[in-house]
Amino acid sequence: MVDQVHKEFRKRDLLYSGALWLLSLIIPDPQLHYRREYQFRKRDLIYFLTIIALPMIWSDPHFHHIMVLAGIHAILALGLTLFLGYAGQISLGQAAFFGIGAYTTAILTTRYGVPSFFAFWASALTASFFAYFIGRPILKLKGYFLALATLGFGEIFLVIVRESRGLTGGVIGIFDIPYFSLAGFIFDTYLKQYYLIWGVLMGLVLFSKNLIRSKMGRAFLAVAASEDGASAVGIDVSRIKIRVFVIGASFAGLAGSLFASVMSTANPETFSLNLSVLIVMMVILGGMGNLYGPIAGAIFLTYLIDGLSRYQEYSLPIYGVILILLLIFFPDGIGTRLRVRLIYLISYWGRKRRREKVEP
Amino acid sequence: MDTWNILPQLLTSGITFGAIYALVGLGFVTIARASQIINFAQGEFVMLGGMITFFFLNKIHLPYPLAALLAVLIVVIIGFLLHLLVIYPLRKASLPILLMATLGASLFLSSASALFFGALPKALPPFSARTPFEIGNISVSPQSLWVLAAAFLTLFSLYLLSHRTLLGKAMEASSTDPLGADLSGISRNLMIFLAFGVSAGIGSVAGIFITPIFYVSYYSGTLIGLKGFIAAVLGGWGKHSGAILGGFALGVVESLSVAFIPSGYKDGVAFAILLLILYFRPKGILGSPFIDSRRW
Amino acid sequence: MFLSVEEIVKHYDGVMALNRISLQVRRGTVKGLMGPNGAGKSTLFHLISGMERPDSGRIFFKERDIAGLQTHEISRLGVGRTFQTLQIFGNMTVVENVLTGMHTRIRGGFLSSGLYLPRIKKREEIAMKEAKDILELFGLFGRWKWFASQLSYGEQRRLEIARGLAAKPDLLLLDEPAAGLTYPEAKQLAQTLSRLKEAGLTLFLIEHHMGMVMEIADEVAALNNGELLAEGPPDVVKKDPSVIEAYMVRK
Numbered sequence: 001m002v003d004q005v006h007k008e009f010r011k012r013d014l015l016y017s018g019a020l021w022l023l024s025l026i027i028p029d030p031q032l033h034y035r036r037e038y039q040f041r042k043r044d045l046i047y048f049l050t051i052i053a054l055p056m057i058w059s060d061p062h063f064h065h066i067m068v069l070a071g072i073h074a075i076l077a078l079g080l081t082l083f084l085g086y087a088g089q090i091s092l093g094q095a096a097f098f099g100i101g102a103y104t105t106a107i108l109t110t111r112y113g114v115p116s117f118f119a120f121w122a123s124a125l126t127a128s129f130f131a132y133f134i135g136r137p138i139l140k141l142k143g144y145f146l147a148l149a150t151l152g153f154g155e156i157f158l159v160i161v162r163e164s165r166g167l168t169g170g171v172i173g174i175f176d177i178p179y180f181s182l183a184g185f186i187f188d189t190y191l192k193q194y195y196l197i198w199g200v201l202m203g204l205v206l207f208s209k210n211l212i213r214s215k216m217g218r219a220f221l222a223v224a225a226s227e228d229g230a231s232a233v234g235i236d237v238s239r240i241k242i243r244v245f246v247i248g249a250s251f252a253g254l255a256g257s258l259f260a261s262v263m264s265t266a267n268p269e270t271f272s273l274n275l276s277v278l279i280v281m282m283v284i285l286g287g288m289g290n291l292y293g294p295i296a297g298a299i300f301l302t303y304l305i306d307g308l309s310r311y312q313e314y315s316l317p318i319y320g321v322i323l324i325l326l327l328i329f330f331p332d333g334i335g336t337r338l339r340v341r342l343i344y345l346i347s348y349w350g351r352k353r354r355r356e357k358v359e360p
Numbered sequence: 361m362d363t364w365n366i367l368p369q370l371l372t373s374g375i376t377f378g379a380i381y382a383l384v385g386l387g388f389v390t391i392a393r394a395s396q397i398i399n400f401a402q403g404e405f406v407m408l409g410g411m412i413t414f415f416f417l418n419k420i421h422l423p424y425p426l427a428a429l430l431a432v433l434i435v436v437i438i439g440f441l442l443h444l445l446v447i448y449p450l451r452k453a454s455l456p457i458l459l460m461a462t463l464g465a466s467l468f469l470s471s472a473s474a475l476f477f478g479a480l481p482k483a484l485p486p487f488s489a490r491t492p493f494e495i496g497n498i499s500v501s502p503q504s505l506w507v508l509a510a511a512f513l514t515l516f517s518l519y520l521l522s523h524r525t526l527l528g529k530a531m532e533a534s535s536t537d538p539l540g541a542d543l544s545g546i547s548r549n550l551m552i553f554l555a556f557g558v559s560a561g562i563g564s565v566a567g568i569f570i571t572p573i574f575y576v577s578y579y580s581g582t583l584i585g586l587k588g589f590i591a592a593v594l595g596g597w598g599k600h601s602g603a604i605l606g607g608f609a610l611g612v613v614e615s616l617s618v619a620f621i622p623s624g625y626k627d628g629v630a631f632a633i634l635l636l637i638l639y640f641r642p643k644g645i646l647g648s649p650f651i652d653s654r655r656w
Numbered sequence: 657m658f659l660s661v662e663e664i665v666k667h668y669d670g671v672m673a674l675n676r677i678s679l680q681v682r683r684g685t686v687k688g689l690m691g692p693n694g695a696g697k698s699t700l701f702h703l704i705s706g707m708e709r710p711d712s713g714r715i716f717f718k719e720r721d722i723a724g725l726q727t728h729e730i731s732r733l734g735v736g737r738t739f740q741t742l743q744i745f746g747n748m749t750v751v752e753n754v755l756t757g758m759h760t761r762i763r764g765g766f767l768s769s770g771l772y773l774p775r776i777k778k779r780e781e782i783a784m785k786e787a788k789d790i791l792e793l794f795g796l797f798g799r800w801k802w803f804a805s806q807l808s809y810g811e812q813r814r815l816e817i818a819r820g821l822a823a824k825p826d827l828l829l830l831d832e833p834a835a836g837l838t839y840p841e842a843k844q845l846a847q848t849l850s851r852l853k854e855a856g857l858t859l860f861l862i863e864h865h866m867g868m869v870m871e872i873a874d875e876v877a878a879l880n881n882g883e884l885l886a887e888g889p890p891d892v893v894k895k896d897p898s899v900i901e902a903y904m905v906r907k
Contacts, residue, residue, distance in 0.1 A: 324461055
């Protein structure tokens with residue numbers, strides 16, 4: 001008799017928590033703003049240590065492979081988050097800068113024998129260059145038109161790459177790009193590449209975090225909140241926009257270089273609009289105004305895509321639907337909702353406990 | 361000197377393309393006028409018009425006109441569904457979210473289309489005679505004339521809709537003064553809902569008319585959609601006449617460019633024009649009611 | 657002459673917003689700008705702060721022609737402003753809003769910030785202290801960690817003025833600072849503004865709160881339909897017949 005009552009409870013619990021969980025998806029977020037990331041806290045150290053320890057705990061090479069890809073996506077997302085998440089400007093061209101970086105490294109290493117370390121920095125510089133020249137006219141635009149202009153730039157990049165067979169190998173691309181090497185140490189396994197890429201990412205995170213907590217970060221946010229207000233306090237809005245754009249592009253260039261050194265090939269189909277869309281999704285899901293969120297978003301979406309590839313030709317439609325659903329349910333990022341849900345769940349269980357204690 | 365000979369021929373094909381871009385652009389403008397949203401899935405409406413007609417014609421063996429009609433109906437329903445399932449839930453969302461949502465919808469529609477209809481390009485039979493007729497040394501296919509006719513008929517119908525019918529006027533009111541329209545009892549969401557249907561209809565008609573000339577396949581929607589949008593911006597964003605003018609201008613320039621630059625770059629021309637127009641005159645050729653000239 | 661507007665003309669799409677306006681603001685004074693809605697007051701502020709360019713005429717600030725300069729350049733010369741439609745940075749905390757106001761006074765570039773060199777850290781700490789002091793002045797210290805969007809409307813208005821002050825301007829343009837404030841809030845604002853004037857700040861404010869303007873302004877200029885109706889001490893302008901007519905007819 002007592003057992004039956006206990007079982008009933010369990011079923012109802014699940015139902016209630018499930019319903020509460022679903023409800024929390026729709027109920028607006030009660031004042032749970034992001035805490036502003038002022039200092040480096042223990043939390044940052046924990047993240048860093050986790051990243052370092054992860055592949056040693058999980059030595060499955062497939063896991064390493066996915067995390068390598070996720071790391072590259074994370075660098076792309078980090079660059080974009082400064083532009084989109086903090087400064088509030090939309091760019092659908094991140095994939096193009098990624099491609100510029102990749103091709104720069106590919107051409108320099110395969111044709112001119114430049115060591116990958118130098119090609120790495122050259123890629124960042126090239127991407128920054130292009131970002132500067134494209135940015136100056138484009139960044140005067142706002143909203144949809146800026147998005148469209150960056151999209152246009154991305155498409156033009158693709159067309160040029162496909163047509164310049166001499167330089168970029170056209171539609172086929174460039175092969176046999178050497179692995180990244182530093183002082184004789186060659187990064188040829190997924191494990192080594194993991195540490196390379198996530199090491200670079202951590203460095204970039206440090207840099208970005210410093211930017212965010214300095215006056216530059218405030219300037220980005222100011223530009224996003226009110227351009228008039230920002231210029232009224234002396235912030236040169238167009239200069240800031242160009243600066244963030246260039247920084248985001250340089251990150252993408254670095255990611256491109258790493259990508260080329262890891263995948264050993266570069267071809268235009270990788271650097272499509274779909275990739276730019278994916279990166280924007282990572283930033284949105286991670287939450288605007290957040291540094292670690294988009295990185296988590298990168299890991300999540302990379303895994304999602306890998307998981308979907310099982311479904312072959314169904315993978316793209318499913319991806320499209322999931323994209324839309326994620327946007328509808330998590331417009332402020334997955335992290336926000338998680339906290340709300342956690343609180344709802346905890347308070348529910350807490351109340352249940354109290355009830356159980358009272359009724360003997 | 362050979363270039364100059366083929367120019368007239370290029371001009372004709374440019375005008376044909378231009379009419380298509382104009383129709384697609386009109387689709388964008390209709391939705392944007394009602395809601396300030398840019399629907400990146402517009403190109404997919406065009407593609408689906410052709411695809412579904414092909415399906416009904418060749419797989420279900422319906423007569424051509426019936427197949428076309430059904431296709432338009434289905435695409436209109438898809439347009440309504442797009443609004444109900446994607447746009448309406450996101451009605452309060454910020455701009456990047458809406459942008460991503462329509463891009464996601466575009467991705468879904470094109471990949472689902474590949475799934476249902478197969479990856480091979482499809483063609484439809486022309487409406488009338490197959491043989492092109494000659495004007496001077498230019499050969500014009502009769503289908504091109506149908507396309508032109510479609511463009512102007514659509515423009516005319518849209519004009520009638522927005523200026524002569526109560527519904528059309530309500531839609532216009534909702535876009536120019538959302539609050540006032542709302543207070544007058546015009547449901548903004550309903551207007552946007554209808555705008556999606558109208559845009560889908562226009563898009564699908566464009567698709568059906570153009571498929572006999574150029575093949576349609578699951579990926580053709582995205583590019584046509586983008587070019588149609590560029591056309592609308594070129595002519596003057598937000599104006600029906602702007603979409604028409606921009607469409608023909610883009611079509612002609614794009615076609616003529618093949619005479620001067622390698623053909624592989626042809627698709628890039630539209631985007632180059634986009635960047636140029638956004639830089640020098642974002643309002644477009646005819647000016648735009650939506651863009652505040654003060655800060656540009 | 658500290659701020660001197662000379663023969664300013666501005667029209668929008670054929671509508672004459674300002675028709676050859678000339679007026680002056682003396683250093684260390686509080687000047688009021690009055691007039692019915694649509695008289696051109698905010699337009700004048702837009703022109704002075706660089707958000708618009710005048711069609712003709714000149715604007716002198718500290719003996720320098722600033723007409724046509726960009727807003728941030730004018731701000732760096734020492735002109736601050738607040739907005740009729742509140743333009744605070746809701747995505748930042750209260751103290752960060754003020755810190756952003758000090759943007760031009762905190763030295764440091766992109767690279768040094770990204771590396772967070774020790775000198776940057778030091779400057780940030782000094783700035784943070786000063787920002788908190790400014791917040792104290794406006795009674796917002798207790799909320800310094802809050803997000804600016806969480807403040808009440810009156811508090812947000814005060815925050816915007818605090819932010820404008822953080823840049824240590826020589827001239828502060830206030831566009832309807834008391835709009836939407838309750839009577840006690842407006843009174844407190846008037847007190848704060850008087851104290852600022854005593855500290856040496858020059859204020860130029862647009863305000864409809866007749867009482868507040870009369871109380872703190874040394875001089876008032878009245879506009880209507882882009883024309884200057886009267887300029888002088890408050891009680892003189894108040895009694896000017898064309899000013900009275902403008903308000904009566906419009907309202």
